[in-house]
Structures are given as C-alpha cells and as structure tokens.
Amino acid sequence: MTEPAVADRSAGERVPAIEAVDVSRTYQLDGVSVAALRGVSLTVQPGDYLALVGPSGSGKSTLMHLLGGLDRPTGGRLVIGGRDVNALAPPEMATLRNETIGFVFQAFHLLPRTSAVENVALPLVYRGVSARQRRERAAAMLGRVGLGHRLDHRPNQMSGGEQQRVAIARALVTEPTVLLADEPTGNLDSVTGAAVLELLEQLNAESGVALVMVTHDQEVAARAHRRITMRDGVVVADSADPSSAHDRPPSVDHGRPATLVSAPSAEPRSASGSGPGHPSGGSGGAAGATGRLPHDGGTA
C-alpha cells in the first residue's frame, strides 16, 4: 500500500498535487459580502508536509475546503489533481474528492451506529469497490493506524484518540495524494493529540501522501517542511518563500490559544493598508489590522 511518492519528492520536475492561484472566497451573508479569502496562492507538491497557522477567523478552514474540492473559489484558479475545479460539475467534484483527497476533521465526523471498519470503508462505497474488498482494505488500513483490534467497535465505544485514528484510516483508505487535516487534535487532550500527530507525520513519511494540516501548535508547525501563516484571508508568511523574511518565529506565541494570537508586532506591516473592507468575522482578524505584505500572493 506504500506509494512511490517518496521518490517523487526528490525528482526535479513535480506535478503539483494542488495548485491555487490567487484564489478568493467571498461569502454572501444577508446581502453583506464577507471576504474569507482574498487572493491566496499556494502549491502543494506530492509528499509535502505543510502546516497552516494563523488566528481564528483568518481563513484557514476556508482554504482547506477549497484545497479539498469541498467548496469552490469565487475568484482565481484552483487546480486539484490536474483538474481545474471551475470546469467541474458537482458530481465530478465528488469523484475528484474521492480519488485525490482525504479529509480529517477536528470533530472526527464518524457515522454513528456504524462500526470502525464500515466507517473506514465508506469512501470505497462511492468508488464502487465490492463489499468484501472494502472490508479487507478498511481492515488493513485500521491495522496501519494501530486499530486492528477495534474493527467492529462503534464510535461511541471508542476514545477520542481512537475515533480520530479511524477518521485518519478513512481518509487514507482511498490512497489519496493529499491529506487535509483541519485541527485534527483540537478535540483531543495533549497526550492523545501528540500520538495522533505522530501518526499523521509517520503516514506522510511512509506513504508519501501530502499532508496539509491546520494547527495552533508552533512546535508542530516547526516540524513541518513548510509553514504558511494566514491572517485576514491572506498568506502573510510562507517558510518556503525564499524572499520571505517575515516568517513568524515559533517563540513569539508561547503556545497561546489561537484566538489570542493576533500580536501584530510579530509581523512587519506595510503602510499601505490595502483592504478597504476588513473581514468582520474572526476575532483575530479584528484585532490585527491587516497589512498586505509585499510577498503576499507573490507566487502569482
């Protein structure tokens, strides 16, 4: 079940798993436009390990939904697995998600009254895999996340850590190219959370599935190959961008809760004060006046 993606990482020319070019996402709320993303460019390569950080309301989840093809951008170009999502109808988007993306959510989102193995097998149902093969592959995947002995347990018979492992197995059973994890440890205690993180990193290293993870843990973010910091719907720092001198040092936040991580002092601000309309949503965004950094969306 291991993929040759590890080799890809060292190869010179790589086909991006996901490519976002200047994507924006504006919500219409009672006639008022809320710009959750305002021009984000990002490329996820096969095998990458990417950490997405930023205060609450900065648009991380919105970006994850776009990257996973759960949502569509209102502007810009988004290519997932070589396919431009603007050209895809909803059923095609569903198939694309099934084939290339694995999601891990903060809230696990397991089906109740359904065994672990059936939960893991669910994505294979929509791929038309036979019941026997589904069970085989789901059981094998549960073994890989250390739950080979919990096949027929139901979510309410498992701990939070176990439930999240089931969710990880479900995300990987289709052998996707990208695993999107939005605060996967947000509902877990620190010890359990650390184990889940270790598992994710191990799977990324072993199978070569690209890992994009939203986290508030700066230590974790530091371990990632690449760290992207968001604020008010834009990328304010990207560790992979050589021109970026603005990467926030992990020490600044001292592991404070995300909602409080607004310290503008950490980032140099451009005087131009670009956005006429600040997103009204997140507390972080409200606290920190947004500056569009010179490198902002610079990859475009």
Add this chain to the structure above:
Amino acid sequence: MRVAEAWRVALDALRANRLRSALTMLGVIIGVASVVLLVAIGTGTKQKVEQQVEGLGSNLLLVVPGRIEVGNAPVVSPLTLKDVDAVTRVVGDPDRVAVTVASGATARAGARSDFTTVQGVLETTPAVFTRSLARGRYLTGTDVDTSRRVAVLGDSVARALFPDRDPLGQQVALAGVRFRVIGVFAPLGQSLGVDRDDEVHVPVTAAQRLWGTQRVDGIAVKAPDRERIDELGERIVAELNRRHPDTEFSAVTQQQILGVLGDILGVLTGVLAAIAGISLLVGGVGVSNIMLVSVRERTREIGLRKAVGARPRDIGVQFLLEAVLLTTIGGLTGMALGVGTAMLVDALSPIPAAITWWSLALAFGVSAVVGIVFGVVPAQRAGRLDPVVALRTE
C-alpha cells in the same frame, strides 16, 4: 455497489427510528388497508350479484310491461294467460316459457303464520329458472290446468311454518284458502338483503282465482341460444305490442341486467376507493414531513458522505429509498391488514368481500409511487446540500 449501500443505509435509518418509522407508516397502512378492504367489498358485492343474476338460469329473457328504467313506476300489467299463449307461439316451445303473478300473503299452518310472497307460476318454472327441490315434487301441467290447490314452499317458509314437522302433505292456508304442500325448495340464501327462500309457488290458475284476477305480471323465456336472444326479445315485444297497443313492453336479458348493475357497483367501488385513497395521500404527506426531519437530522452525515466522494445523486437515492421503503413496508402491512379485515367481513357479516390480485398490485404500486412522489423533494434537498455548510451543522 452504491445502490446496495443506499438500501442498507435506508434500512438502517428506519431501524434507528423504529417508533417514528412505524407511526409514519401508520398513515400509509390505514390508507392502503382501507383501499384494499373497500375494493374487496365492492368486488365481492358485484360478484355476488352477478352470480345471482346468472343463477336465474342461462339465456333468460324477462318480458314485462312498461319500460325498465331506474325510477320508473311499475305498470299494472295488462297481460293474461292468452298473451302467454301468444308468446309461446312466438317462442315455439312451451317448456321455455314461464310466468308469474305474485302478491304478498299470509301463510298459516296451525297456530303458526308467516307473511310471504305467493307466486302463481307454470310447471315450467324450475327448468326456466334452474331451481331445484329439497323434497317432494314440483307443480305439474295437470296441477296448472286444473287449478289444483297445491303449493311448493321456499326453505324459510317451510322452516317458519313447520319447524318440527315434515311439511309434505300438510295443509297451509294462503290468504285464507287451503293448499296442500307437495314440495319444498332447496335453499338459495340471501341476495342483497332479500331472503330468496321466502316464497310459495302455486299454480298460476289457482293464484288468479285466489286473488280474483286474470292478470299475469311477467313472462320469462329461456332462449335456445345466446346469439338470437335479442332478436327473439324483439319479436315477443312486437307481438305483445300488437295485442296491447296502449302499453309498452320491454324484454331484458341477464346481460343487460348485469351491465346496469355492474356499472352502478363499479361507480360505487370507485368512489369508495377514491375516498380511501385520500387517506393514503394524507399518509404520503406524513412521509414527506418525516423525510424532511430525517434530512435535517442527518445533515452532518450528508456532509461527510459528500466529503468522501458521494455525488448528489448518491445522497438523493439514499433518501428516496428511505421514503419508498417507508411507504412500501407500510403498503405491504396495509395490504395484509386489508386482506385480513376483508376476510373477516366476508366470513362474519352478510357483506361479501372478494380480494382481487389487481387491487393488491394497485395498492402496492400506489404506495411505492406515494413514496417516490413525497420523497423526491426531501431527497433533492439532501442531494443539493452544500457539504461545507452540512459539516458545520451542529
């Protein structure tokens, strides 16, 4: 594979909410059961009437004065036995012609009495109307020719007057005149609430003398074959019209009677079924309602399924199947209930009920259609849910 999953999930959903599913089905169950029951009663009644009309004898032609129409007042008959002779000449075979002159009368035997219908008839009656005797003999030509005061009792009359005695050879007073019992009919039973065994046959000549009349109420002819029955009827009516220019005559066949009765009962059955169908509709609205609840409850599940690759159609089919399962399981239960009730009604009450395959197939089909019709809106709503919004739902 996807459809199999949809079935499994739909069944699971019903099982997870047993009580709610059962209550929702109840509307459909009652609707289908009442359709099945009412159609069974309509069909049973129609079959029984047909049986009885056919039981009168085959190729029967009834000739009566006046026009046979619903609401027409009966006409006093101008017919006499001379007219019967004329009709016999037209028919060409005296054995095929029967007559009746009937009147209500009190029959008395000893201390017992019974109000019944006395029919003056010819000896041909059993052959023309296919009637059989339980005991004794029927009237003979001589009985008729000589106005002999002999009587054949219907089963109920025999029981009423002679509960513990053999009626044969006994005397019975009809309207005060004594007749001798020579036979008892085999029982015919009830027909549309009428006791067909409540009658006494006597020679037509004796009956006319009893009431002091020359009148004959009607003539019945057993036609030699079905093809020429209408033509024979026309010839008889023409002959009678010639003899009685002032009176109209009608000749009706069993087929015509069956046609008229069948139409009336058919309309009646349809109206009953339609009324029952309304309750099925109400049941369908209940299904629609509960499906909307089900979609709302499982919004997060829908979001998750979409996230892992379910297409809008996969979700839609899942919910549509849930609705169809609700109504078809309800439909099958309703059918069982309807059939059971119909059988009870048929066995324990005088109302006849007959189950027909088409009514069951129709009831099942309708319940499936109700599921589709009332499930499609909730299913579409589920299929179109935005996965991001769905996943965020609490």
